[in-house]
Structures are given as C-alpha cells and as structure tokens.
Amino acid sequence: MNPNAYAKAMLSLSKEGHNTDGIVKGLINSLKARGALALLPNVLRAYTNLIARKSSDKPVVAVARSADAKEAIEQSGVPSDTEVVVDERLIGGYRLEQGGKLIDNTFKAKLLQIYRNATKA
Amino acid sequence: MAKDNSNTIIERLKAEIANLDTAPVAQDVGRVVSVGDGVAEIDGLGEAKMMEMILFDDSSNKSLEEAMQSEGALYGLVLNLEEDSVKAVILGDASRVAEDMLARSTGRILSVPVGEELLGRVVNALAEPVDGKGVIKSEQYNPIERDAYSVLDRQSVDEPLHTGIKAIDAMVPIGRGQRELIIGDRFTGKTTIAIDAIINQKNEPKETRPICIYVAIGQKESKTARIVQQLEESGAMEYTVVITAPASAPAPLQFLAPFAGAAIGEYFMDSGRDALIVYDDLSKQAVAYRELSLLLRRPPGREAYPGDIFYLHSRLLERAAKLNDKLGGGSLTALPIIETQEGDVSAYIPTNVISITDGQIALDASLFNKGLMPAIDVGNSVSRVGSSAQTKAMKKVGGSMRVELAQFRELEAFMQFAQDLDEATKKRIDSGRRLTELLKQKNGEPIPFALQSLVIYAGVNGYLDKVPAENIVKVERKLRAFLTDQHPALVATVTKEKALSEKSEKELKEALKVFAEANKDLYTTE
Numbered sequence: 284m285n286p287n288a289y290a291k292a293m294l295s296l297s298k299e300g301h302n303t304d305g306i307v308k309g310l311i312n313s314l315k316a317r318g319a320l321a322l323l324p325n326v327l328r329a330y331t332n333l334i335a336r337k338s339s340d341k342p343v344v345a346v347a348r349s350a351d352a353k354e355a356i357e358q359s360g361v362p363s364d365t366e367v368v369v370d371e372r373l374i375g376g377y378r379l380e381q382g383g384k385l386i387d388n389t390f391k392a393k394l395l396q397i398y399r400n401a402t403k404a
Numbered sequence: 405m406a407k408d409n410s411n412t413i414i415e416r417l418k419a420e421i422a423n424l425d426t427a428p429v430a431q432d433v434g435r436v437v438s439v440g441d442g443v444a445e446i447d448g449l450g451e452a453k454m455m456e457m458i459l460f461d462d463s464s465n466k467s468l469e470e471a472m473q474s475e476g477a478l479y480g481l482v483l484n485l486e487e488d489s490v491k492a493v494i495l496g497d498a499s500r501v502a503e504d505m506l507a508r509s510t511g512r513i514l515s516v517p518v519g520e521e522l523l524g525r526v527v528n529a530l531a532e533p534v535d536g537k538g539v540i541k542s543e544q545y546n547p548i549e550r551d552a553y554s555v556l557d558r559q560s561v562d563e564p565l566h567t568g569i570k571a572i573d574a575m576v577p578i579g580r581g582q583r584e585l586i587i588g589d590r591f592t593g594k595t596t597i598a599i600d601a602i603i604n605q606k607n608e609p610k611e612t613r614p615i616c617i618y619v620a621i622g623q624k625e626s627k628t629a630r631i632v633q634q635l636e637e638s639g640a641m642e643y644t645v646v647i648t649a650p651a652s653a654p655a656p657l658q659f660l661a662p663f664a665g666a667a668i669g670e671y672f673m674d675s676g677r678d679a680l681i682v683y684d685d686l687s688k689q690a691v692a693y694r695e696l697s698l699l700l701r702r703p704p705g706r707e708a709y710p711g712d713i714f715y716l717h718s719r720l721l722e723r724a725a726k727l728n729d730k731l732g733g734g735s736l737t738a739l740p741i742i743e744t745q746e747g748d749v750s751a752y753i754p755t756n757v758i759s760i761t762d763g764q765i766a767l768d769a770s771l772f773n774k775g776l777m778p779a780i781d782v783g784n785s786v787s788r789v790g791s792s793a794q795t796k797a798m799k800k801v802g803g804s805m806r807v808e809l810a811q812f813r814e815l816e817a818f819m820q821f822a823q824d825l826d827e828a829t830k831k832r833i834d835s836g837r838r839l840t841e842l843l844k845q846k847n848g849e850p851i852p853f854a855l856q857s858l859v860i861y862a863g864v865n866g867y868l869d870k871v872p873a874e875n876i877v878k879v880e881r882k883l884r885a886f887l888t889d890q891h892p893a894l895v896a897t898v899t900k901e902k903a904l905s906e907k908s909e910k911e912l913k914e915a916l917k918v919f920a921e922a923n924k925d926l927y928t929t930e
Contacts, residue, residue: 332437336447336488365734372467383448385506391468397420398472
C-alpha cells in the first residue's frame with residue numbers, strides 16, 4: 284500500500300483529536316498484521332513531508348534588506364507577525380508566497396523582465 | 405555604426421521601462437518536491453489544468469546576473485493532477501530542474517506554431533526548428549490536444565489520395581480523410597510506402613496537392629536525415645513538414661510528436677486544404693507513453709501499457725477527417741505505421757490500431773524476402789472506405805485484380821504438391837505470376853495514377869499474356885515510357901477525366917498493339 288495513504292490517514296486522525304500514541308500503535312499493529320512493517324520508515328517520511336507541506340500554507344515575505352520588512356508587510360497586507368526572509372539577490376521590493384500563490388514585486392524580477400523583453404529576437 | 409546600435413538599445417530599454425507593468429500580480433505557483441526520470445512532482449499549483457504548460461523558474465534561486473546568463477525557458481507539461489500536488493513531465497533538459505525550484509503556471513495548454521512557415525522545415529515535437537534554417541516566425545498557435553470534429557462536421561470520403569504505388573492504388577485505395585494503417589515486421593518497407601506516397605503528391609496539381617507531414621517517432625536520426633534528403637532530392641520538401649522525436653529524445657517528446665503533427669495538419673485542413681500525415685511509428689509512441697505512465701505511477705495494464713493506451717491512439721487518429729463543405733471541405737488523411745513482431749498482428753497495440761483505422765496495408769516479410777516489393781499481403785490488406793474514393797479509371801481496370809491475385813496465391817500453395825495441372829489452372833497460375841510481376845515497383849518511383857491504370861489495363865486484359873513473367877518488369881517500364889512519349893494526349897485525357905472512356909480505351913488498344921509490335925523481342929515467339 285502507498286505510504287502516503289497511511290500518512291494522510293494519520294494526519295486526519297490527528298486533526299480529529301485522537302491520541303498520538305494510539306495513532307502510532309494502531310499504525311504499527313496494522314502494518315504488522317499486513318506483514319508490511321518495512322513500510323514504517325517510508326510512512327513516517329511521508330508524514331513529515333505532509334506536515335511540511337501543510338506548514339507552507341503560512342505566508343512568507345522575502346525582502347532584500349531587513350529594513351524593508353515593515354514596508355513590505357504593509358504593502359502586501361499580511362499580518363504583522365508574518366515570517367520575513369532576507370535575500371539580498373532580490374535587490375529591492377518584496378516577494379510574498381502563500382498557499383500556492385506568489386506575488387513577485389521584486390526589483391530583480393522586474394529587471395529580468397526588462398532584460399528578457401529587450402533581448403527577445 | 406556602434407553609436408547607432410547603442411542608441412537603438414537605449415531606445416528599446418526606454419520603451420521597455422515605459423511599458424513595464426509594476427502592479428503586483430498574484431501568480432499560481434508550486435515548488436518542486438521531487439524530480440527524477442524526466443518527471444517532476446510539484447507541490448502547489450492548485451489551479452493547474454491537464455496538459456497545461458508550466459514554467460520552471462530557475463531564476464528564483466539565482467542572482468540577477470546568473471539568471472540573465474541562464475539558458476532559455478524550461479517548460480513542463482502537467483499530466484497528473486493529484487490531491488495536493490501535480491506531476492509534470494519536463495520538456496527539455498531535466499538536469500536543470502532542482503528540488504525546491506519554483507514552478508509557475510502559464511495558463512496555456514501546450515500549443516505549437518502552425519502555418520505555411522513550417523513547410524520545408526524539420527522541427528521537433530514542440531515545432532521548434534532543428535534544421536539550422538533559422539527561427540520559424542509563425543503567428544498562429546494550435547493546441548496539440550483538441551477534440552476531433554463531430555459527425556455533423558464531416559462528410560464521407562469520396563476523393564482519392566493516390567500513393568503512386570500500383571498495388572495500393574489498384575487494390576487498397578486510400579481516400580482523402582481516411583485513416584489507413586501500414587503494418588508489418590521490421591524491414592518490410594513500411595516507411596518506403598509512406599515516403600513514396602508523399603513523393604507522389606508531386607504528381608498532383610498544385611491547387612489540390614495535399615500538404616504532407618511526416619512524424620518520425622523513436623527513429624534513428626540517421627534514418628530521418630536520409631528521409632529528409634530523399635524528400636529534398638525529389639522536390640517533395642516544399643510541401644512537407646518533418647517532425648522528429650528521435651530515439652534519443654525524452655519519452656514525453658516521443659509521446660507528443662504525433663499530436664504536434666496532428667495540430668499542424670489540422671491547420672491546413674481547417675483552411676480548406678488537404679493534408680496527409682504519416683505517423684512513423686505508433687508502436688514506438690505507445691512504448692514512450694508506457695514509459696511515461698509508469699514514471700507517473702499510473703496503474704499498468706496488459707503488457708504494462710496504461711489503461712488509456714487505446715484512447716491515446718483513438719483520439720489521435722480520430723482527428724483525421726474529411727470536413728463538410730460548410731467547414732471548407734478540407735481533409736486530413738492519416739497513415740499510421742505499426743511494427744509487428746514476427747508478423748503477429750494479434751498483439752495488443754496492432755489489434756488496437758487495426759480496430760481504430762479504416763483499413764490496413766499489411767506487409768509480409770516472406771514476400772519481401774522473395775523480392776516482391778512492395779511486399780503487400782493482398783489477402784490481409786483492406787481499405788474500408790477507399791473504394792468509394794477510387795477513380796473510375798482505376799476501378800475499371802483494377803476491379804478483378806484482387807480476386808485474381810488471391811486465387812493465384814491459393815493455387816500457388818497447392819501447386820507445390822500437385823503434379824498434373826489442367827490447362828485452366830496453369831493459365832490462371834501464369835496470369836497470376838504476370839500480375840504479381842506487374843505490381844512490382846522500385847522504391848522512390850511513384851507512378852501517376854493515369855499511367856498506373858493504363859499499364860494495369862494492359863495486364864488484366866490479356867495484352868501482356870505473351871510476355872514471359874521474367875520480362876514483365878522490363879515491359880511495364882518500357883510501356884510506361886512509350887505511353888508517356890508517344891501518347892501524351894491519352895495520358896493527359898485519363899488524368900483529366902479520371903476515367904477510361906470508350907475513346908481512350910480504343911486509343912489505348914491501338915497503342916498496345918503498336919507497342920507489342922515494336923517490342924517483339926520481349927514477347928514469346930509462339
């Protein structure tokens with residue numbers, strides 16, 4: 284069986300408020316009963332990935348200098364406690380990424396756009 | 405001069421800056437979570453559509469300078485939509501895609517440039533030029549996946565598409581808008597038939613000449629180069645587009661190439677013209693699709709092919725059509741090729757494609773080894789709709805040929821055991837031998853249909869009965885030259901009328917008598 288399916292089942296049980304120990308014991312018993320205990324590391328890896336994916340739904344603002352953070356948060360309209368990442372390669376402006384959406388308002392992106400349009404055959 | 409150039413660049417930059425849209429726009433993006441074997445799994449892209457092109461943005465992890473130096477855009481094609489992620493095949497150098505790379509949605513369904521600009525060009529599965537003749541400046545793009553025309557948009561196939569091959573045009577005729585499969589083992593002349601059919605379109609009047617598209621899938625590049633050279637030498641490249649997805653190309657490109665070809669062919673069909681497309685070959689496309697499906701973790705079925713392998717070929721071949729007059733009356737004729745193993749036509753992919761197409765030209769390795777070329781197995785070859793598109797001239801002369809040849813093949817097998825044969829049987833066998841010889845044809849030498857019908861007339865009406873079988877090929881060649889040189893008006897009339905009128909028949913009979921008289925040495929003396 285697909286480790287992702289076990290991982291998803293674990294996550295939904297956890298969301299429903301089931302006891303973590305009980306979920307893990309249940310998983311091990313189920314895998315044992317099916318003779319698929321070797322799948323356990325893969326299931327745990329899939330679970331970790333799933334948790335990481337869910338946490339990526341939180342907004343992240345990237346700026347070129349830490350001094351730009353306040354203005355970027357104001358402009359992008361996200362809560363003031365939003366995670367801010369500093370990346371000098373952005374040159375200026377800000378980039379907001381949240382749940383599969385991206386607003387790229389960086390100088391780097393604009394300059395790259397000008398360069399590509401100008402050098403297009 | 406240098407100053408002029410820098411002024412131009414400055415002006416261009418100024419214009420770009422003036423037109424730059426600085427308003428923040430939300431884009432649908434995802435992050436690559438895994439990549440391998442040309443397939444990337446992307447987290448996010450919640451609004452991605454099936455067959456949508458996505459852009460792998462390798463600039464996101466690079467500085468501006470590095471991003472400016474990076475190679476051209478790298479696209480992927482969405483083929484699996486899953487609960488939290490999408491799986492896309494990488495259309496290019498997969499080594500450029502890395503984990504955590506940003507993938508942007510383009511909102512565009514995979515399309516290829518179409519139009520007149522493609523004629524005479526050799527392109528890849530994305531219709532990008534690979535012949536070193538510069539960029540293709542096409543203004544129109546057609547999606548590579550499109551619903552086939554509905555029943556009401558079509559009309560029945562009623563116009564012939566001559567291949568220039570006597571055995572096919574006489575016994576397995578193909579109509580414009582038909583799908584005729586060419587099936588056979590390796591090295592039996594499948595590609596040769598298709599290429600001859602393309603070259604023969606040169607004999608058609610320019611205004612009704614079909615545009616030809618040759619799609620090479622999983623072929624050796626040397627073979628494709630040889631075909632392009634042959635087409636160029638015969639002057640056929642001017643109305644032909646060659647699409648190549650060689651054996652060295654990634655599986656996604658081999659899977660896409662026929663669809664790209666269909667999109668290009670549809671452009672000509674939609675503009676009211678006729679087009680001919682050759683898929684060489686669909687067995688290799690099926691193998692590429694199997695590889696792709698297994699990498700996408702789709703459940704395997706028979707012979708590990710995915711469950712939708714039939715749909716893959718049916719939706720492709722269904723795009724061949726003869727449109728009704730309201731839609732311009734254009735047509736797209738498809739000649740798919742399937743390679744069999746040890747003549748096994750009952751294997752999975754051959755039976756699938758046989759059931760989709762409107763007939764098949766079966767090639768037999770044993771006939772090929774006997775030197776009977778084209779090695780068409782008349783018994784197993786059939787054209788379901790072509791006879792209604794056959795010209796009157798060909799119908800008149802070739803009508804009885806099929807039955808006669810089938811009877812000959814049966815008698816030939818019987819003859820190996822029988823000692824004494826009656827006169828009638830002997831006569832039938834002799835006639836069969838002569839007919840078989842008459843249908844022999846060198847590759848790369850398609851014959852215009854009018855000449856075909858005239859020489860076949862001579863064969864089936866007893867005018868070659870006194871020619872020994874071993875001389876038939878020589879006599880046929882001489883007869884064609886004689887008719888072309890001495891009776892051009894007769895050939896022109898049959899070409900124009902597409903029929904053998906009483907007057908033409910009379911003239912032909914006279915001509916055949918004169919020819920026999922002049923070539924007594926090739927006839928028996930008795």
